[in-house]
Amino acid sequence: MTTSADQFWYQTEEALAEFPVNVRLYRDDFYSQPTWDVYQMRYTSADGATLFAWLSVPEGRGPFPAIIRMPDYGSVHDIVYTPLRERAVVMNPTFRGQRQSDRVYQAEFPGLLTDGIANPDTYVMRRVFADAIRAIDALSIQAQAQLREIALIGSGLGGALALAGAARRRSIHAVAANTPMALGNPLSLESGLGYPLAELDDYIRLYPEQRDAVAQNTADLDPLKIADKITAPVLLSIGINDKSVCPLIFGERLADQIPNCDLRVYQGAAEGGGHEHAQIQLSWLADKLGIG
Amino acid sequence: MATQQDLEDFVTQVTCPDDFDDFWGGTLEQLAQISLLPVVTANPLRSNEDVHVFNVTYLSLGGLEISAWYCVPTKGNGPFPAVINFPGYKSEPPVRRDWAKQGVAVLSVAVRGKLMSSAEFNPGYPGLLTAGLESKETYGYRGVISDCVRGVDFLHSRPEIDPERIFACGSSQGGGLTLITSALRPEIKAGVAGYPFLCCYQDAMSMFRSYPYDELACYARAYPDEEERMLDVLRYFDAVNFAPRIKCPMVVGIALDDEVCPPETSYAAYRALTSHKELWLFPNSGHGNAHDYPAQERAWLEGQIGLETVTS
Numbered sequence: 001m002t003t004s005a006d007q008f009w010y011q012t013e014e015a016l017a018e019f020p021v022n023v024r025l026y027r028d029d030f031y032s033q034p035t036w037d038v039y040q041m042r043y044t045s046a047d048g049a050t051l052f053a054w055l056s057v058p059e060g061r062g063p064f065p066a067i068i069r070m071p072d073y074g075s076v077h078d079i080v081y082t083p084l085r086e087r088a089v090v091m092n093p094t095f096r097g098q099r100q101s102d103r104v105y106q107a108e109f110p111g112l113l114t115d116g117i118a119n120p121d122t123y124v125m126r127r128v129f130a131d132a133i134r135a136i137d138a139l140s141i142q143a144q145a146q147l148r149e150i151a152l153i154g155s156g157l158g159g160a161l162a163l164a165g166a167a168r169r170r171s172i173h174a175v176a177a178n179t180p181m182a183l184g185n186p187l188s189l190e191s192g193l194g195y196p197l198a199e200l201d202d203y204i205r206l207y208p209e210q211r212d213a214v215a216q217n218t219a220d221l222d223p224l225k226i227a228d229k230i231t232a233p234v235l236l237s238i239g240i241n242d243k244s245v246c247p248l249i250f251g252e253r254l255a256d257q258i259p260n261c262d263l264r265v266y267q268g269a270a271e272g273g274g275h276e277h278a279q280i281q282l283s284w285l286a287d288k289l290g291i292g
Numbered sequence: 293m294a295t296q297q298d299l300e301d302f303v304t305q306v307t308c309p310d311d312f313d314d315f316w317g318g319t320l321e322q323l324a325q326i327s328l329l330p331v332v333t334a335n336p337l338r339s340n341e342d343v344h345v346f347n348v349t350y351l352s353l354g355g356l357e358i359s360a361w362y363c364v365p366t367k368g369n370g371p372f373p374a375v376i377n378f379p380g381y382k383s384e385p386p387v388r389r390d391w392a393k394q395g396v397a398v399l400s401v402a403v404r405g406k407l408m409s410s411a412e413f414n415p416g417y418p419g420l421l422t423a424g425l426e427s428k429e430t431y432g433y434r435g436v437i438s439d440c441v442r443g444v445d446f447l448h449s450r451p452e453i454d455p456e457r458i459f460a461c462g463s464s465q466g467g468g469l470t471l472i473t474s475a476l477r478p479e480i481k482a483g484v485a486g487y488p489f490l491c492c493y494q495d496a497m498s499m500f501r502s503y504p505y506d507e508l509a510c511y512a513r514a515y516p517d518e519e520e521r522m523l524d525v526l527r528y529f530d531a532v533n534f535a536p537r538i539k540c541p542m543v544v545g546i547a548l549d550d551e552v553c554p555p556e557t558s559y560a561a562y563r564a565l566t567s568h569k570e571l572w573l574f575p576n577s578g579h580g581n582a583h584d585y586p587a588q589e590r591a592w593l594e595g596q597i598g599l600e601t602v603t604s
Binding site for chain 2: 029030031033074075076078079080081099100106108109110194195202203205206266267268269271274275276278
């Protein structure tokens with residue numbers, strides 16, 4: 001049976017197929033380091049939107065494993081340092097509206113989560129998920145570095161995008177998602193949550209007649225609806241006190257539905273396992289990518 | 293992980309310029325010549341039964357319009373105590389309804405370069421840390437710090453705010469700006485600086501390879517002939533040099549596994565404080581992610597403000 005979420009993803013793939021990826025790379029001499037090169041990467045997503053990513057490539061011949069760090073909910077996705085950078089290609093893609101992908105549309109934070117939400121055709125977040133898929137496609141076809149396995153990582157919205165990416169692209173080898181955003185799940189519409197999910201309640205409070213539209217137009221993005229399609233192993237971290245991104249009960253349900261999921265539950269809030277989990281994730285990724 | 297002994301053994305290379313006070317005195321004089329021209333606009337989307345949320349703008353150095361979120365309790369007539377919240381390097385300022393619900397007004401400043409204040413100054417991220425490094429007069433942080441000072445002026449000008457109960461907090465860059473602004477504005481009665489950035493630039497840029505400090509290392513590598521001048525400029529913006537000028541109680545929170553703001557550099561700022569001070573050390577925690585920090589920050593500020601601690 002074809003579900004609404006299946007239909008959404010079918011339409012999303014069709015929208016992506018309308019435009020060639022058209023990857024362009026420009027070496028950034030300022031930020032390049034002695035042991036890795038940094039590139040400014042641009043490519044085309046659905047609706048012809050030009051997106052930006054930071055790409056780093058280790059010195060040497062490769063092929064290299066690769067890590068895509070999906071963007072979290074905010075305007076900046078920077079060149080975050082990871083010690084794996086010297087052994088893996090690292091891509092930090094942005095979605096439409098974030099800095100450097102904002103020539104046509106500039107997102108607001110808070111604000112993005114409800115921008116255009118009254119209509120599925122105008123709801124920007126549906127295209128944000130398309131942009132995440134496009135990042136995987138762009139990395140896969142770039143010619144600068146020869147690649148081996150690709151892992152996806154991300155926190156908050158980035159965690160949800162990483163899970164979606166793994167569900168849609170079977171080439172993904174591993175996923176490390178921290179506190180994936182519950183956008184689309186009915187729990188995200190409850191009042192009393194913190195930002196960013198509180199944006200939904202703000203909107204419903206001001207426009208109560210739109211409550212059903214909000215529920216319907218976000219529902220296809222619920223990570224629970226694609227969780228069973230993820231074939232890669234997933235390291236999932238959540239915090240028991242999280243009331244703004246990934247409520248505990250949502251995270252536990254998600255773990256139940258992902259076929260190969262290693263769930264780690266911490267005492268934290270939206271920061272999940274914080275530093276402790278960051279070390280675990282680093283080792284886990286290095287192991288999965290064969291660079292331990 | 294750094295140990296407390298590592299922190300105590302660390303000696304910064306940063307020195308204070310002889311004309312430090314003159315430079316900042318001149319900047320504050322320049323600011324005083326610019327009308328604040330505050331505009332306060334209700335935001336019904338973010339307001340609820342407990343909190344009025346407003347979009348605020350005011351003018352700052354160079355006549356730039358700076359934006360902020362302003363949360364004011366709906367219950368009670370005031371005057372309310374206020375907290376000014378300074379933003380991190382890359383994050384947008386938060387809408388702090390949580391405190392406002394407890395009776396505390398909160399101003400979250402979008403310093404220049406943040407989305408809401410980027411029309412005339414937008415160096416990007418990365419980029420802010422090296423913008424205008426040619427001289428102390430042109431360095432971007434001269435404007436950023438001025439924007440924070442003007443935020444205090446805004447609160448001080450408001451009839452609904454108790455001018456004797458203005459407090460400050462922030463983490464990372466917000467922590468550094470808490471220290472710096474508290475030194476420049478005695479109207480701030482106490483502050484909490486978490487994981488403070490903007491401390492001991494000269495040391496920090498060579499201790500780790502993580503951003504934002506690595507922007508400075510990239511700058512020095514790209515322009516080796518300019519490094520000495522860059523380091524001299526940065527001395528005027530180093531929280532270590534502001535710390536002895538702070539008169540109010542101050543907390544510095546440090547994560548001992550911080551790989552963004554080296555713990556030793558944050559500790560150097562703490563050590564330089566001469567006012568009443570507290571040190572919070574978080575072992576096994578990294579930058580911005582100590583589980584206990586938010587609750588401690590809140591409880592300490594509520595104590596300073598005179599509220600009963602409310603667990604959120």
